[in-house]
Amino acid sequence: MTWFQAIITAVVEGLTEFLPISSTAHMKFAQAFMHVDPKDPFINMFDIVIQFAAILAVIVLYWKKFVNVKHISFYIKLLVAVIPSLIFGALLKKHIEHVLGSITIIATITVLGGIVLLFIDNFFKNQTITEEPQINNGRALKIGFFQILAIVFPGLSRSAATIIGGMASGLTRSLAAEFSFFLAVPTMAAATAKELLDTYKETPEVFHSSNNGMLVAGCLIAFIVSVVSIKFFITYLQKHGFKVFGVYRIIAGLIILGLALTNVI
Structure with a gap:
């Protein structure tokens, strides 16, 4: 990954993380256009870590909620809601990696998710x-189970899945x-910690000064x-x-799907 590719990926992540359009799908689409190797272990780690950096924006904007230790029930709700994704995320890691390596599958899921959003209101x-x-x-637990959909179908959008789960619960x-x-805060914190640990165990060579600097810069850009x-x-x-x-x-999913099927990307 070059610095240019890292910056573009981070901007795309920051723009799309909280929208119900799947930041993961958009990062993969952008990387496909830039001919980034999807099998590079640093790329997968980079994508997950900058997602967590983007999520930290929630703590800054809602800091009164997150630092209110008297409001213990709030933390309990988040813990309850995150449990399903922690379990299924660990069990389905290989499945997730396989799907994330296929632009065609991600584009298809993007289209199907779009059809659902047309009728949600x-x-x-x-x-x-x-x-x-x-x-x-x-x-909270019900919303947590909806989040599993984004794990099983990468490209669906964690944001979309949990928002739909919330609305289905009367919110x-x-x-x-x-x-x-x-809910994204504990979810992505756990995912980032696991990804960093797995990467360090399997491919420690990716942690060199150039990559580390790129990772820090990507985090800052995604956060802002x-x-x-x-x-x-x-x-x-x-x-x-x-x-x-x-x-x-x-529209975006069909365009990407067409480009992927014609081997343009």
């Missing part, structure tokens, strides 16, 4: 849960999005861009729905 109406304290552990669009952001992305998404959801994201996913 019609599926869930009269949502009654408007504040985080109203989310009980049962609802409003904006609250479902916020809880999705909160994510701060802007979160603010935009929450504001947009309060006024609009998911249909535009569904249309975008279908």
Whole structure:
């Protein structure tokens, strides 16, 4: 990976991490256009680590929530919600790596996820849960199980899966999005820790000064861009729905699928 490729990947990650369009899919699409080797162990590690850096933007923007130790029930909800993904993430690691190596599969999942988003606003109406304290552990666990869909189908979007899970549990669009952001913190922290450990055990040679500098820069860029992305998404959801994201996913997925099938990328 070159510095240019790393910067572009980090910007794409920051822009798409919190949108229901799959940041993983967009990073893989961008890397395919730039002819980045998908089998390079540093690439996989880079993608996951900068995702965690992007997620840290949530702590900055919602710091009062994350540093309020008196609000222990909030942390318990996150712990309950993250358990399913920790279990299935460990069990399906090889499956995830296989899917992430196929642009065709990711593009197909992107299109199918877009079709779902076209109708989500019609599926869930009269949502009654408007504040985080109203989310009980049962609802948190249900949202956590929805997150498994993003693990089984990389490219579906962790954000989309958990927001849909939240709305299916009675949360409003904006609250479902916020809880999705909160849940991303422990989820990506665990995924990053595991990826770093696995990479260090299997291919320690990737941890050299050039790669490390690239990784730090990628993290900073993804974090800064994510701060802007979160603010935009929450504001947009309060006024609009998911249909535009569904249309975008279908168009983008079909274009990428066509380019992949014709061996252009």
